[in-house]
Amino acid sequence: MGVTVVGSVAFDALETPFGKRERILGGAATHFALGASFFTDVRVVGVVGDDFGADEFAVFQSRGINVDDVEQIAGESSFFWAGRYDHDMQVAQTIDTQLNVFADFDPVLSAEARGSSVTFLANIQPDLQRRVREQCSGAVVTGLDSMNYWIESARESLLQTIAGVDVVSLNDTEVRMLTGQPNLARAAREICALGPRVLVVKQGVYGACMFSESGFFFVPGYPLETVVDPTGAGDSFAGGFFGYLDCQLADGEAGDEVLRRAAVYGSVIASFAIEAFGSERLQSLTLPEIETRFGEFKQMTHFEAQPLLAPATER
Amino acid sequence: MGVTVVGSVAFDALETPFGKRERILGGAATHFALGASFFTDVRVVGVVGDDFGADEFAVFQSRGINVDDVEQIAGESSFFWAGRYDHDMQVAQTIDTQLNVFADFDPVLSAEARGSSVTFLANIQPDLQRRVREQCSGAVVTGLDSMNYWIESARESLLQTIAGVDVVSLNDTEVRMLTGQPNLARAAREICALGPRVLVVKQGVYGACMFSESGFFFVPGYPLETVVDPTGAGDSFAGGFFGYLDCQLADGEAGDEVLRRAAVYGSVIASFAIEAFGSERLQSLTLPEIETRFGEFKQMTHFEAQPLLAPATER
Numbered sequence: 096m097g098v099t100v101v102g103s104v105a106f107d108a109l110e111t112p113f114g115k116r117e118r119i120l121g122g123a124a125t126h127f128a129l130g131a132s133f134f135t136d137v138r139v140v141g142v143v144g145d146d147f148g149a150d151e152f153a154v155f156q157s158r159g160i161n162v163d164d165v166e167q168i169a170g171e172s173s174f175f176w177a178g179r180y181d182h183d184m185q186v187a188q189t190i191d192t193q194l195n196v197f198a199d200f201d202p203v204l205s206a207e208a209r210g211s212s213v214t215f216l217a218n219i220q221p222d223l224q225r226r227v228r229e230q231c232s233g234a235v236v237t238g239l240d241s242m243n244y245w246i247e248s249a250r251e252s253l254l255q256t257i258a259g260v261d262v263v264s265l266n267d268t269e270v271r272m273l274t275g276q277p278n279l280a281r282a283a284r285e286i287c288a289l290g291p292r293v294l295v296v297k298q299g300v301y302g303a304c305m306f307s308e309s310g311f312f313f314v315p316g317y318p319l320e321t322v323v324d325p326t327g328a329g330d331s332f333a334g335g336f337f338g339y340l341d342c343q344l345a346d347g348e349a350g351d352e353v354l355r356r357a358a359v360y361g362s363v364i365a366s367f368a369i370e371a372f373g374s375e376r377l378q379s380l381t382l383p384e385i386e387t388r389f390g391e392f393k394q395m396t397h398f399e400a401q402p403l404l405a406p407a408t409e410r
Numbered sequence: 411m412g413v414t415v416v417g418s419v420a421f422d423a424l425e426t427p428f429g430k431r432e433r434i435l436g437g438a439a440t441h442f443a444l445g446a447s448f449f450t451d452v453r454v455v456g457v458v459g460d461d462f463g464a465d466e467f468a469v470f471q472s473r474g475i476n477v478d479d480v481e482q483i484a485g486e487s488s489f490f491w492a493g494r495y496d497h498d499m500q501v502a503q504t505i506d507t508q509l510n511v512f513a514d515f516d517p518v519l520s521a522e523a524r525g526s527s528v529t530f531l532a533n534i535q536p537d538l539q540r541r542v543r544e545q546c547s548g549a550v551v552t553g554l555d556s557m558n559y560w561i562e563s564a565r566e567s568l569l570q571t572i573a574g575v576d577v578v579s580l581n582d583t584e585v586r587m588l589t590g591q592p593n594l595a596r597a598a599r600e601i602c603a604l605g606p607r608v609l610v611v612k613q614g615v616y617g618a619c620m621f622s623e624s625g626f627f628f629v630p631g632y633p634l635e636t637v638v639d640p641t642g643a644g645d646s647f648a649g650g651f652f653g654y655l656d657c658q659l660a661d662g663e664a665g666d667e668v669l670r671r672a673a674v675y676g677s678v679i680a681s682f683a684i685e686a687f688g689s690e691r692l693q694s695l696t697l698p699e700i701e702t703r704f705g706e707f708k709q710m711t712h713f714e715a716q717p718l719l720a721p722a723t724e725r
Contacts, residue, residue, distance in 0.1 A: 134718070182592040277497040279615065280633040300594065301616040304630065313710050315619065315628035318595040342718070355713040382718065389715065395628050396711035398670040400704065403449070403657070403697065 097136035098341045099208045099234075100127045100334075101227045102217025103197055104141035104165060108177035109372055111184070113323045119373040120151050122174060123217035123240065126327030129377040130334020130364040131215075132158040133385055135341040137334075138208050140164040140227075142196045144172040154378060164208050171196045184322045185299050204230045213341040215333060216260070218242050221252040228259050235344055238262035238337055240329065246272050258290040264333050266297040280306075293354060295336065295361075297329050303365075305358050309351035314358050315395055317366035317388070324372045328365045331377060335364030363388045412451035413656045414523045414549075415442045415649075416542045417532025418512055419456035419480060423492035424687055426499070428638045434688040435466050437489060438532035438555065441642030444692040445649020445679040446530075447473040448700060450656040453523050455479040455542075457511045459487040469693060479523050486511045499637045500614050519545045528656040530648060531575070533557050536567040543574050550659055553577035553652055555644065561587050573605040579648050581612040595621075608669060610651065610676075612644050618680075620673050624666035629673050630710055632681035632703070639687045643680045646692065650679030678703045 107121030124141050131137045138161040143151075147167060155162045174197035177190040201223060214231040216224040216239040224239055231237060237260040245253050246269060253273070257263055263286060267279060276282035283294050283306035293307045302316040339360040343353045363385055370376045422436030439456050446452045453476040458466075460482060470477045489512035492505040516538060525548040531539040533555045543552060552575040560568050561584060568588070572578055578601060582594060591597035598609050598621035608622045615637075617630040654675040658668045678700055685691045 184592070277499070278635060278637070280635045283633075284635075298616060301613065302628070302630075304633075306633075311633045311710055312713075313617070313630035315617075315630070318598075318619075318621075318626045320593060320595045320599070322593070352714055356716065359713055386718065393713070393715055395626055398627075398674055398708070399667055400708055401671065403701065 096341065096345045097138060097211040098131050098213040098215060098337055099138045099140060099164075099204070099211035099231070100124045100131070100215045100217055101140040101202060101204075101224075102127065102219055103174050104139065104143050104147070105174035105176060105197070106146070107326060107373060108175070108191070109324055109326055110179040111324050112180070112182050113321065114372070116372045120154055121176065121326065121373050123327070123330045125155075126330035126368065126374055126377070127215060127217055127334040127337075128155065128160045129158055129374050130331040130361075130368070131338030131341070132160050132334075133364070133380070133382060134335070134338030134360070137161065137338070138164060138211060140202050140204055140208050142166045142168060142200050142202070144196050145169050147173050154374065157378070161207075164202070164205050166202075168196050178326065180325060184325050187326065202227060209233055212236065212344050213337050214238070215337050216240070216256075217330060217333075218245075221245055221249050221256040225252070225256045225259065228256065236261050236337070236340060236349065238264060238333065240264045240333060241269065243269055243272060254289060257286065260291055262293040262295060262337075263291045264295040264297065264329070264336070266299070266329065270294070270296055280311075295358065297332060299325075303332065303358060303362055305354065307351065307354060309354070312355050312358060313396075314362040314392065317362065317392070317395075319366065319370065322369045325369050326373060328369050331368035332361040332365035334361075336361035359389060359392050360385070363392060411656065411660050412453060412526040413446050413528040413530060413652055414453045414455060414479075414519070414526035414546070415439045415446070415530045415532055416455040416517060416519075416539075417442065417534055418489050419454065419458050419462070420489035420491060420512070421461070422641060422688060423490070423506070424639055424641055425494040426639050427495070427497050428636065429687065431687045435469055436491065436641065436688055438642070438645045440470075441645035441683065441689055441692070442530060442532055442649040442652075443470065443475045444473055444689050445646040445676075445683070446653030446656070447475050447649075448679070448695070448697060449650070449653030449675070452476065452653070453479060453526060455517050455519055455523055457481045457483060457515050457517070459511050460484050462488050469689065472693070476522075479517070479520050481517075483511050493641065495640060499640050502641065517542060524548055527551065527659050528652050529553070530652050531555070531571075532645060532648075533560075536560055536564050536571040540567070540571045540574065543571065551576050551652070551655060551664065553579060553648065555579045555648060556584065558584055558587060569604060572601065575606055577608040577610065577652075578606045579610040579612065579644070579651070581614070581644065585609070585611055595626075610673065612647060614640075618647065618673060618677055620669065622666065622669060624669070627670050627673060628711075629677040629707065632677065632707070632710075634681065634685065637684045640684050641688060643684050646683035647676040647680035649676075651676035674704060674707050675700070677707060
């Protein structure tokens with residue numbers, strides 16, 4: 096039982112049409128961990144500088160997230176990313192990236208981290224993801240995220256890493272870029288042929304879809320009238336997805352129905368995450384809110400089948 | 411009972427990565443009529459030249475579509491459109507448009523056309539759509555489609571026309587362009603505030619969604635591995651939508667459940683339409699094929715709700 100996430104824990108500077116934040120808790124592992132914490136025990140493997148203080152650690156602790164595997168390096172700064180979104184809210188424009196402590200990140204996992212039933216390799220260099228994967232002997236389910244940068248600069252390594260995990264989570268642009276295939280269904284088949292059981296494709300405002308041996312599943316985006324900040328939406332989605340999956344693994348089931356609900360819980364968590372800057376919304380989120388929105392997602396795609404009427408069947 | 415569609419009946423020249431057609435039956439009213447013909451009686455109001463021959467009329471007749479309101483003008487040519495799609499298959503590049511007989515299209519509807527229970531105003535000049543709308547005294551449900559060209563050149567007239575119909579069908583780019591609102595949910599609220607009960611937003615490969623007083627409904631795109639030609643997808647969708655709606659009106663029900671199924675039947679018909687050039691696939695389509703795919707659409711978004719397990723509910 097339990098999810099281990101390996102990835103960035105960072106500070107972000109964010110600007111969207113709805114405001115800005117000069118310095119806010121961010122990082123893929125942060126968004127993932129908060130999302131997953133509603134469903135199961137979560138452990139973060141990461142590295143921060145000594146600018147990372149009690150307030151930041153408190154965010155994790157208040158959600159019961161274990162940070163024993165977050166190394167703090169004295170005299171150095173945490174990973175920092177500055178980005179901006181314009182009105183379409185789909186693609187971030189990077190203004191600044193300072194890797195700092197993250198440049199030498201090459202984690203050796205604790206026995207507890209290795210023993211988690213689910214391991215998620217957030218977006219880091221693919222060789223590094225593979226070295227982490229090899230350490231996770233206890234994992235029943237492994238997943239990864241990546242990005243355009245690694246697809247372009249480390250494609251072969253990424254393909255090798257993908258072959259070694261169960262669930263791949265990418266956005267649709269990345270799926271097309273990785274395969275060179277404009278048709279999503281074909282691209283998905285190519286990726287699953289590398290090894291993974293499941294491909295989750297994040298599609299921004301349109302939602303997310305999932306390809307697996309059980310077929311195709313789609314969850315729409317929640318029709319928010321105000322998206323304040325999409326940063327971390329994909330990682331929050333993955334947090335909800337793998338967190339829910341893990342709490343069901345404990346119950347012995349991880350079939351198609353569980354994967355479908357995991358994709359919906361991922362969408363629910365992501366839909367909350369984008370309602371405020373950074374992880375602010377997930378910090379105040381409650382389980383009843385999650386369950387209510389889960390019900391709304393059900394309603395958003397629900398319809399009753401009914402055979403066509405007799406006059407039509409004669410056509 | 412019955413649907414009247416008013417719009418273009420044309421010849422198209424089409425080129426996609428999967429082939430080309432030099433001269434093929436096309437036009438918004440054609441695609442709509444074929445799509446609707448699986449569900450109800452359909453009548454086309456349009457105009458063609460004397461280049462429109464027995465083979466073209468036979469396509470309508472073989473699906474039982476009434477073409478008594480299609481005027482044929484001697485010595486003139488039918489509307490002609492030439493377009494090309496590249497690999498993303500989302501946006502057509504227009505190579506040539508020859509309005510020909512369509513330039514002076516200003517139909518006076520027959521008594522039978524006026525008496526249909528559903529009227530669909532396909533993409534034509536908005537003043538003209540309004541003049542047709544005013545003739546349709548028998549219509550229980552009216553719908554319209556439009557395009558970027560009219561949004562830019564006849565915006566005020568289009569807004570006035572929209573105010574007089576029940577269902578507006580546009581793609582997401584058009585919805586944003588019409589309202590100047592990048593957020594789709596807000597844009598939808600603005601459009602429905604003009605008068606329509608329902609806004610259907612076509613989203614290309616992502617599918618389609620529907621905003622109404624009953625809330626938000628989403629149908630994903632069918633994950634085809636080969637999209638041969640997207641021409642007419644939106645009109646075929648509308649055909650399935652309004653055709654199904656009409657066959658249910660006869661049964662006295664047009665509530666939220668019927669609208670949802672209409673959106674699914676629209677998506678089913680559109681998903682077949684794009685499997686071949688022009689209307690070729692709809693010409694060979696059968697009702698059992700439609701029902702089978704309807705079931706697949708059900709499966710694509712289906713999930714069982716299940717309360718979170720006890721350990722998680724304590725979180």
